[in-house]
Amino acid sequence: MATLAISCCTSMIILLLLLELLAQVEARAFFVFGDSLVDNGNNNYLATTARADSPPYGIDYPTRRATGRFSNGFNIPDFISQQIGSQPTLPYLSPDLNGQRLLVGANFASAGIGILNDTGIQFLNIIRMSRQLDYFLEYQQRVSALIGRKQRRELVNRALVLITVGGNDFVNNYYLVPNSARSLQFSLPNYVEFLISEYRKILIRLYKLGARRVLVTGTGPMGCAPAELAMRSSNGECSAELQRAAALYNPQLDQMLKDLNRKVGRDVFISTNTQLMRNNFITNPQAYGFSTSKIACCGQGPYNGLGLCTRLSNLCPNRELNAFWDAFHPSEKANRLIVQQIMTGSADYMNPMNLSTIMALDSRT
Numbered sequence: 001m002a003t004l005a006i007s008c009c010t011s012m013i014i015l016l017l018l019l020e021l022l023a024q025v026e027a028r029a030f031f032v033f034g035d036s037l038v039d040n041g042n043n044n045y046l047a048t049t050a051r052a053d054s055p056p057y058g059i060d061y062p063t064r065r066a067t068g069r070f071s072n073g074f075n076i077p078d079f080i081s082q083q084i085g086s087q088p089t090l091p092y093l094s095p096d097l098n099g100q101r102l103l104v105g106a107n108f109a110s111a112g113i114g115i116l117n118d119t120g121i122q123f124l125n126i127i128r129m130s131r132q133l134d135y136f137l138e139y140q141q142r143v144s145a146l147i148g149r150k151q152r153r154e155l156v157n158r159a160l161v162l163i164t165v166g167g168n169d170f171v172n173n174y175y176l177v178p179n180s181a182r183s184l185q186f187s188l189p190n191y192v193e194f195l196i197s198e199y200r201k202i203l204i205r206l207y208k209l210g211a212r213r214v215l216v217t218g219t220g221p222m223g224c225a226p227a228e229l230a231m232r233s234s235n236g237e238c239s240a241e242l243q244r245a246a247a248l249y250n251p252q253l254d255q256m257l258k259d260l261n262r263k264v265g266r267d268v269f270i271s272t273n274t275q276l277m278r279n280n281f282i283t284n285p286q287a288y289g290f291s292t293s294k295i296a297c298c299g300q301g302p303y304n305g306l307g308l309c310t311r312l313s314n315l316c317p318n319r320e321l322n323a324f325w326d327a328f329h330p331s332e333k334a335n336r337l338i339v340q341q342i343m344t345g346s347a348d349y350m351n352p353m354n355l356s357t358i359m360a361l362d363s364r365t
């Protein structure tokens with residue numbers, strides 16, 4: 001009797017494990033590239049000042065611990081993972097990312113990086129874009145060893161990819177200091193053109209590495225971040241310079257993605273208009289249940305926009321009321337609203353299609 005009970009349970013467990021493995025293979029993998037808006041904690045493993053691994057970061061995360069996400073709770077990749085029915089992606093540098101967990105995907109993003117290699121040099125050791133792509137190749141070699149090359153190629157081709165980069169090329173490069181090297185080298189329109197041409201190379205490499213569905217976000221309304229209100233604005237108006245940069249950059253990014261799609265002959269790159277999504281909260285915070293879109297929840301100085309968010313900072317009691325968590329990053333609630341638009345937004349937000357449509361299309365092929 002006893003042995004029978006054991007063998008029944010053992011086979012049940014094996015069956016459950018097999019089902020779980022199948023579910024992981026069936027669920028779509030998710031890969032994330034970019035900067036602090038999407039970093040799930042890679043920088044925790046690096047010698048850099050760009051990190052979010054101490055309180056009050058993570059105060060509303062399920063574990064109530066700082067994870068390296070630049071949010072009070074979940075970030076944009078977390079909400080996308082939830083929508084596609086996956087576990088959150090682990091940071092690529094996490095020692096826990098091995099075995100079957102590799103099949104869920106991986107997060108290669110690193111706070112502080114930009115399109116250009118010289119963006120974020122003040123943060124020292126961070127994973128620049130070309131290195132993130134090198135790691136993606138290395139990841140694929142590890143997955144091939146696990147499930148074979150053919151299956152690996154399928155996993156990567158079927159995956160959803162998110163890339164969020166570009167804001168730091170303005171904030172932490174061109175506009176970092178007056179008369180920065182890049183601002184002496186380029187006029188703003190020429191700098192934007194240069195960024196777009198460098199970004200194009202990155203996306204082509206991503207395509208060559210097998211990515212076939214890539215959500216590409218533009219920059220947000222950078223001039224309206226609490227940091228910029230604190231440093232560049234006298235009456236709480238958004239910084240005109242940075243708004244001009246976003247207004248030049250985003251339409252050219254959109255156009256570049258259209259051209260790339262035409263070149264590869266399919267809708268690989270999805271233009272994700274985070275500028276418009278976030279402008280909605282900024283122009284009418286109350287409509288989204290926020291009490292303010294100017295004042296960061298965590299920080300100090302005007303608009304809580306100066307310096308870093310630390311234990312010593314001001315901290316708002318109700319994080320659902322602030323569109324910004326810290327001087328640069330959206331709150332968990334804002335991230336949730338952004339991902340709702342990614343899922344169901346009209347063509348103004350998601351071009352040529354939203355994520356619901358992508359999921360419906362791809363499940364049929």
Ligand SMILES: *[C@@H]1O[C@H](CO)[C@@H](O)[C@H](O)[C@H]1NC(C)=O
Pocket residue numbers: 117130198
């Ligand atoms: C950035 O750095 C990488 C690695 O050092 C190099 O391969 C790449 O060409 C650089 N990109 C540019 C635009 O200089």
Ligand SMILES: *[C@@H]1O[C@H](CO)[C@@H](O)[C@H](O)[C@H]1NC(C)=O
Pocket residue numbers: 343344345346347353354356357
């Ligand atoms: C997604 O986009 C399509 C096309 O723009 C639109 O018709 C649809 O209502 C959007 N939402 C959902 C949930 O598909």
